[in-house]
Amino acid sequence: MEKNQNTGRTAWPLWEIFIRSKxxxxxxxxxxxxxxxxxxxxxxARDVYTRRMEGVSIWVVESKYVHASNPDEAASFYDPANDKVYRHPTFYDLPDELKHM
Amino acid sequence: MTKDPLIDYTLHLADNALVLGHRNSEWTGHGPILEQDIALSNIALDQIGQARYLYQYAAGLINSSTTDRGAYPAPRTGEATEDGLAYHRDGWDFKNCLLVEQDNGDWAKTILRQFFFSAYQYFFYQQLAGRKDGELAAIAEKSYKEVSYHLRWSSEWVIRLGDGTEESHRRMNDALDQLWRLTGELYTPSSYEKMLVAEGIAVDLTALQPLWEQRIADVFRQAGLTVPALGWQQTGGKEGKHTEHLGYLLAEMQFLQRAYPGNEW
Incomplete structure (x- = not known):
């Protein structure tokens, strides 16, 4: 466990919280x-994030298991997609019956 | 004094909820960690919410009662109100159990007090929801869901602290020394409870006791704690004979309404 910088005491690990709403x-x-x-x-998470009936399901993941992309590589990661509009599925009409797209 | 046991019974339940809710609210801003500060504040809000329903019901009963109205203070308007019952009665008018008025002490004592009382309320509300008084039954049904969570939360903490470090285990045992002798009152019926059990309105506490004891034993086993022998038990809160702690609590909780009656935010 990590040491808390303010108190010098052992701190609880950090968790990332995911909520699914109704x-x-x-x-x-x-x-x-x-x-x-x-x-x-x-x-x-129930007490902190669902006090106002926000959720019906909760996932938790210890933060140390989350791997993130490097912001320094943002240019090479994302910019090449900028001029490729044909990758967006906007060139055909969706039938009305299709929800949640 | 009043002759209507239903008013006394409703006030007893309301006082239990308000006093423990207020005790828990004393932790707000002082919790050991932000997340638990919020958790306990939520529980305090649940309890004060239960108290409000019960005081509103009691106020209605008092206002339509033909027995001695003078037994209940009804400031200003002359009508009994939930606020009047919460803020303008004295210590000897309060009918809460001694357990709920005890000072917060450390986290272990607060947790153990909550666990003992939530385990009691869990079975109590379950029973009350099936009793004859429709209003009390409805309040019980709503409160039961809240209390189920309080019991789950406090049980997990009892296990964590009892089975945690040497220090947390010692603190739990210290809390147990202070609180155990106040648990017997939960199952010692007061005069008004005895009258109402026969009418099918009040919960029969003797039937509750084995359920409570079983739950305490289950959680204590996981927590590595030993259930003490029953021993001597202190009672009296239900009849208005309180420990020294209640007066301090009321002095703080009631100050504003006593100094400025009817004042609003």
Whole structure:
């Protein structure tokens, strides 16, 4: 466990919280919090992030297991997609019956 | 004093919820970690919400009662109100159990107090939801869901602290020393409870006791804690005989309404 810089005491690990709302089809990242383990992280998420009936399902992932892209590589990562408009699925009409697109 | 046991019973339940809710709210801004500060504040809000429903019901009963209205203070308007019942009664009018008025102490004591009381309320509301008084049954049904979570949350903490470090285990045992002798009152029926059990309105506490004991034993086993022998038990809160802690709590909680009656935000 990491040492807390302010108190010098052992701190609980950080967790990333994902909530699926009633209407939503996917879990969305809502923030992060501290907890001793996964079970406590889910309870803490319930208390911190679903107080106003935001969610019906909670995922938690310990933050150290999240691997992120490097912001320094943003140019080579994302810019090449800029001028390739044909990759967007906007060149045909969707039937009305098709939801959630 | 009043002769209507239903008013006393409703006030007893309301006082339990308000006093423990207020105790827990004292942690707001002082929790050991932000997430748990919020968790306990949520529980405090649940309890104060339960207290409001119960006080509103009690106020209605008092206002339509033909027995001695003077037993209940009804400031300013002359009508009993939820605020009047919460803020303008004295310590000896409060009918909460001694357990809920105890000071917060450390985190272990707060957790153990919550666990003992949530385990009690969990089975209590379950039973009350099936009793004859429709209003109390409806409040019980709504509160049962909230209390189920309080019990889950406090049980996990009892296990974490009991089975945690040497220090947390010692603190849990210290809390147990202070609180155990106040748990017997939960199952000691007051005069008004005895009257209402026969009418099918109040919960029969003797039937609750084995359920509570079983739940405490289950969680304590996981926590590596030993359930003490029953021993001597202190009672009296339900009849208005309180420990020294209630007065300090009321002094802080009631100050504003006592100094400026009817004041609003």
């Amino acid at each position: 209407q939503g089809l996917d879990h969305k990242h809502v923030g992060s919090l501290h907890a001793a383990d996964a079970a406590m992280a889910i309870e803490n």
